[in-house]
Amino acid sequence: MTVDRRWRITLRTVALGYLALLLVIPIGLVFYRTFEHGVMAVWDSVTTPAAISAFWLTITVTLIAVPLNTIFGVLCALALARGRFRGKPILNAIIDLPFAISPVVIGLALVLVYGRGGWLGDLPFQVIFAVPGIVLATIFVSVPFVVREVTPVLMEIGDEQEQAASTLGANRWQTFWRITLPAIRWGVAYGIVLSVARCIGEFGAVSVVSGKISGETETLTLLVEERFQNFDLAGAYAASALLALIALGTLLAMTKINPRRDDE
Amino acid sequence: MIAVRDVRKSFGDFVALDNVSLEIPDGSLTSLLGPSGSGKSTLLRIIAGLEEPDQGTVEIHGDDATRVPPQRRGIGFVFQHYAAFKHMTVRDNVAFGMKIRKQPKQRVQERVDELLEVVGLAGYQQRYPNQLSGGQRQRMALARALAVEPRVLLLDEPFGALDAKVRAELREWLRRLHDEVHVTTVLVTHDQEEAMTVSDHIAVMDHGRIEQVGGPVELYDRPANPFVMSFLGPVSKVGERLVRPHDITLSLTPDDCGQQATVTRVVHLGFEVRVELEVEGEGSVSAQMTRYEAEQLELVEQDVVWVRATGRTAVPA
Numbered sequence: 001m002t003v004d005r006r007w008r009i010t011l012r013t014v015a016l017g018y019l020a021l022l023l024v025i026p027i028g029l030v031f032y033r034t035f036e037h038g039v040m041a042v043w044d045s046v047t048t049p050a051a052i053s054a055f056w057l058t059i060t061v062t063l064i065a066v067p068l069n070t071i072f073g074v075l076c077a078l079a080l081a082r083g084r085f086r087g088k089p090i091l092n093a094i095i096d097l098p099f100a101i102s103p104v105v106i107g108l109a110l111v112l113v114y115g116r117g118g119w120l121g122d123l124p125f126q127v128i129f130a131v132p133g134i135v136l137a138t139i140f141v142s143v144p145f146v147v148r149e150v151t152p153v154l155m156e157i158g159d160e161q162e163q164a165a166s167t168l169g170a171n172r173w174q175t176f177w178r179i180t181l182p183a184i185r186w187g188v189a190y191g192i193v194l195s196v197a198r199c200i201g202e203f204g205a206v207s208v209v210s211g212k213i214s215g216e217t218e219t220l221t222l223l224v225e226e227r228f229q230n231f232d233l234a235g236a237y238a239a240s241a242l243l244a245l246i247a248l249g250t251l252l253a254m255t256k257i258n259p260r261r262d263d264e
Numbered sequence: 265m266i267a268v269r270d271v272r273k274s275f276g277d278f279v280a281l282d283n284v285s286l287e288i289p290d291g292s293l294t295s296l297l298g299p300s301g302s303g304k305s306t307l308l309r310i311i312a313g314l315e316e317p318d319q320g321t322v323e324i325h326g327d328d329a330t331r332v333p334p335q336r337r338g339i340g341f342v343f344q345h346y347a348a349f350k351h352m353t354v355r356d357n358v359a360f361g362m363k364i365r366k367q368p369k370q371r372v373q374e375r376v377d378e379l380l381e382v383v384g385l386a387g388y389q390q391r392y393p394n395q396l397s398g399g400q401r402q403r404m405a406l407a408r409a410l411a412v413e414p415r416v417l418l419l420d421e422p423f424g425a426l427d428a429k430v431r432a433e434l435r436e437w438l439r440r441l442h443d444e445v446h447v448t449t450v451l452v453t454h455d456q457e458e459a460m461t462v463s464d465h466i467a468v469m470d471h472g473r474i475e476q477v478g479g480p481v482e483l484y485d486r487p488a489n490p491f492v493m494s495f496l497g498p499v500s501k502v503g504e505r506l507v508r509p510h511d512i513t514l515s516l517t518p519d520d521c522g523q524q525a526t527v528t529r530v531v532h533l534g535f536e537v538r539v540e541l542e543v544e545g546e547g548s549v550s551a552q553m554t555r556y557e558a559e560q561l562e563l564v565e566q567d568v569v570w571v572r573a574t575g576r577t578a579v580p581a
Contacts, residue, residue, distance in 0.1 A: 164347035168361035
């Protein structure tokens with residue numbers, strides 16, 4: 001018994017220590033450093049025109065990318081879990097591509113396609129070094145989250161409830177809204193939280209396609225980097241704290257929207 | 265009437281239904297009985313429209329329903345694992361079909377209460393399915409299926425996931441319910457006792473074919489072949505025939521047409537006694553008799569007796 005307990009305590013210490021070293025201490029330090037010189041200094045550094053523009057750009061990109069990926073993700077998960085078609089393994093593999101490929105490579109790929117001289121380089125509006133490019137890159141890197149969260153949930157619940165709904169007279173649309181969606185809502189919610197986190201935090205792909213024009217195509221993560229490079233550490237910390245707050249806000253919002261986590 | 269004509273269905277290489285034809289009379293309770301893989305569930309799902317046949321037709325009350333989607337067949341379907349809508353209360357589960365049909369709220373409310381009364385779940389309106397026992401969930405599923413006033417009620421091994429006692433209760437209850445409601449009902453089961461207890465007609469299935477259709481007594485007394493005979497109850501092989509163990513007579517003296525056998529075991533089952541015998545040159549046979557008959561014979565192990573099949577039910581092995 002005592003050996004058992006000692007083991008448990010040791011394991012717990014190791015696990016918590018690991019988390020503390022890698023996550024809690026660095027993030028805590030960011031917050032500490034941010035507010036080291038008082039709240040006013042932070043306020044000033046997150047309300048500069050460049051910071052405000054970066055903030056809204058990040059929010060806008062996220063608000064475009066996340067809903068699109070949520071709709072696509074749920075459809076894709078339905079196809080993977082319920083559909084019977086050839087090429088399913090291929091679709092399955094393609095969805096994981098953004099996980100497998102480095103974001104920088106994704107950025108470069110987008111430049112090759114949409115940049116000057118690329119396949120789609122002659123569109124009437126500018127894609128690369130402009131907002132559409134940032135949106136594309138962000139969508140690309142956050143594609144897998146909703147699919148990967150929702151597919152196993154769909155597999156797990158099976159299709160009996162959907163069949164029951166159809167025998168009771170519900171058409172596909174009614175079945176989806178009344179039966180399927182409520183059953184997978186936790187998977188969708190998790191997928192959204194992860195997608196939002198990825199969208200606001202994306203750096204590599206965005207940094208390649210954005211051109212980093214301050215006040216125009218600079219997202220929050222790019223702003224953090226820029227300030228860091230210019231030895232404006234306090235400014236970098238403040239922008240980082242803002243990023244963390246957005247993420248936290250999303251998490252809280254999701255818990256509010258889905259208050260009842262029933263033991264299904 | 266439900267009429268299934270020359271229906272064929274395969275899943276890949278596996279032939280689930282091999283030219284099946286069956287007529288189910290109005291107002292009856294008909295069982296599809298067979299071992300797993302016999303195609304009984306597939307046949308039920310084809311009647312429901314949840315599967316499409318490769319060939320053949322399904323008629324429900326005179327209308328060709330073969331290509332009609334399940335939503336418009338006027339059916340109620342009950343699944344083995346309840347298929348309860350987990351995020352809805354019992355009330356919302358039962359009301360689902362009526363709400364889809366946009367029936368007035370007042371009427372939905374009344375009908376739900378009425379149905380929950382019928383299935384013995386009055387007072388459970390606000391519960392969630394995970395707060396109900398398996399038997400209660402299945403009764404809720406039945407109320408949900410009945411709420412849309414189906415022309416046909418289809419039950420896919422509805423009691424298969426329940427324990428023996430609840431199962432026997434629900435079986436009785438289903439029969440009484442059917443006698444009250446009189447909706448044409450098709451029940452899929454692998455349990456011959458269940459089929460015998462509740463059905464007006466039984467279709468015995470094996471390997472995607474219907475082996476025999478008839479009333480419970482008819483099937484038990486006049487099975488068409490060894491499969492039906494052995495699926496509906498225990499059998500013993502005496503000579504070249506299959507007979508019921510209770511149709512075997514033992515005597516202590518040599519008999520004209522009897523075979524000599526040695527008693528290997530005597531098992532007391534309460535009112536009945538099962539005698540295990542070793543027939544010379546043929547192997548083991550079991551005979552069943554009343555306790556009174558057994559006492560008359562005073563059998564013990566290693567006794568030599570003569571075995572004769574006397575009952576009217578026998579098929580060539």
